[in-house]
Amino acid sequence: MKQTILIIGLIITAIATLPVVFSDDDWREYKQLSLGVSAISDPLYKEECGSCHMAYPPGLLPAASWQKMMLGLEDHFGDNAEIAAEDHQLITQFLTKNSADDSSYRRSRRIVNSLKQTDVPLRISATPYFLHEHDEIPDRLVSKNDKVKSFSNCNACHQQAEQGMFDEHSIRIPGHGRWDD
Numbered sequence: 001m002k003q004t005i006l007i008i009g010l011i012i013t014a015i016a017t018l019p020v021v022f023s024d025d026d027w028r029e030y031k032q033l034s035l036g037v038s039a040i041s042d043p044l045y046k047e048e049c050g051s052c053h054m055a056y057p058p059g060l061l062p063a064a065s066w067q068k069m070m071l072g073l074e075d076h077f078g079d080n081a082e083i084a085a086e087d088h089q090l091i092t093q094f095l096t097k098n099s100a101d102d103s104s105y106r107r108s109r110r111i112v113n114s115l116k117q118t119d120v121p122l123r124i125s126a127t128p129y130f131l132h133e134h135d136e137i138p139d140r141l142v143s144k145n146d147k148v149k150s151f152s153n154c155n156a157c158h159q160q161a162e163q164g165m166f167d168e169h170s171i172r173i174p175g176h177g178r179w180d181d
């Protein structure tokens, strides 16, 4: 009995001191690690890969996907997205170095873990993890919604997508609002 009281006492003390031990920055980092992917702003990447759509955080795909994509920019989902050789090399390095492989971010690991080793998806929105997370959202709110159009427009619904944050509190679907499942 005494031991139980002691243990409960210790737990209460530990919880009470948490806010002292963890600063606001620590909490933000913890939230991003568990609910998002690494936020990286590389000016060259943003300029070259963020003009037609948001600059997707590299932690959303494995390195093999980024390499394959960078080798086919002349036909990039029907568009020509070719860039100068020098920039091409720098961006490929940036993407592979910060890819979802070996990432300590939970969302990155879950994306990689949802793939078979032979899978090299070019779309984040085609990965099993993505499909599973979005399978309850009706077409009416996506392809038939003029303000969204495609699942590729992450930032139409995830207000902090470009900062690598995808937690449920930052989701607002245009014409629908918050998502309660």
Ligand code: HEC
Pocket: 048, 049, 050, 051, 052, 053, 056, 069, 073, 076, 077, 079, 080, 081, 091, 122, 123, 124, 125, 126, 150, 151, 152, 153
């Ligand atoms: C000329 C316009 C253009 C440029 C520049 C461009 N993209 Fe794209 N990208 C597209 C289009 C169009 C799609 C398909 C969108 C859709 O299906 O709604 C796409 C889709 C993607 C997707 C898949 C999104 C999904 O559905 O998961 C990724 C990843 C991507 N682009 C990465 C890049 C990278 C990396 C670069 C820079 C090297 C780049 N894009 C530059 C036009 C562009």
Ligand code: HEC
Pocket: 035, 060, 107, 124, 125, 133, 134, 136, 137, 141, 142, 148, 150, 151, 152, 153, 154, 155, 156, 157, 158, 166, 167, 168, 171, 173, 179, 181
């Ligand atoms: C039409 C709006 C919409 C678009 C576009 C969209 N999402 Fe989502 N996403 C949602 C909603 C709603 C949920 C929550 C689903 C649920 O909990 O049932 C979600 C969940 C997620 C989650 C899991 C979050 C968590 O904490 O469990 C991730 C990660 C995610 N989305 C990433 C993306 C990425 C990356 C893109 C773009 C390639 C994208 N989403 C595009 C609406 C959208």
